[in-house]
Amino acid sequence: MPKKLHTTVCEESVFASVFKKNSEDLYKFLYYKYGENLNPSDKVQEAFIKLWDNCAKVTPDNARGFVFTVAKRLMLNSIKHEKIVLEYQLEKPKDYTNESPEFLMEESEYLKKYQMALAKLPDGQREAFLLNRVEGKRHKEIAELLGISAKAVEKRIYSALNTLKEEIKELR
Template sequence: MSKDLKEDICEETVFERVYNKYSKDLNDFLYYKYGAQYNPSDKAQDAFMKLWDNCKKVTLSKAKSFLFTVANNMMLNEIKHQKVVMKFEKETPKKYTNETPEFLLEKEQYFERYQAVLESLTEEQRVAFLLSKVEGKKHAEIAEMLGVTKKVVEYRIYSAFDKLKEGLGDFKIK
């Protein structure tokens, strides 16, 4: 049986030997091929992390090939990502909206009144309402969190809705 098959990369001493043997070469390869702008040392480290994650699948004789292939692919993915970033940086966001000043004023007034009505709710109503509508929790989940029954949670949420409708009467809410 050959020495490669006996040595397992998952053993720390073997992995350390592989790291010491190929880390500088891998870093230099990435630096010379792609330059410093894509952090070749980070990609080299990431390649070794992938090798460690896949140590059961990679034999010692294939370790160098695995490292260089993985690191090269990481660099190519980084370059693709940078191209996408540059494309979106070139696009200028529109500096206008289709919202009228009246709408913006109404929106601000509505938000202020909504905050005031939320503050006027009891703590139990506010907590149940916000857990349901803001965080999207189900009534049963809220009941379990608060240590009450599902009916109590439903009552708190619906009574909070009633107060919101009452407090925001001139605004149309659903």
């Protein structure tokens, strides 16, 4: 019984020989079984990347089966994804709302008022306010970004809120 020289595929020359022996066959298998639409060449590459990631666990004798199994699963996942995309494309979006036209008009006017009030804020207040309220950053994170203390961030946000309340109240 011949002695095995390599126990894993981690060695570059072993991996290269596995790739050369199996990549073309794998591509043809995927192409003939699933067609060109699902990019069989990409799946071949992904399968060999997974082989390289798991090279310590796979012996050269099992490498072909591993690569074919991984590629087949990748193709099946792509088919599932295509079905889901198709279902959502066929689903019609709502073209109506439960809100009254008056509410929608008031909402758009309020948004304009809000944007005007934001534009009137000083730069430091606007920046701290938007980082906190829009991006969801905490006071400590904002302080690090702006290079100021957390107390200064709190003051800027509090001042911005008060100014916005007053501006929007005046615009009514």
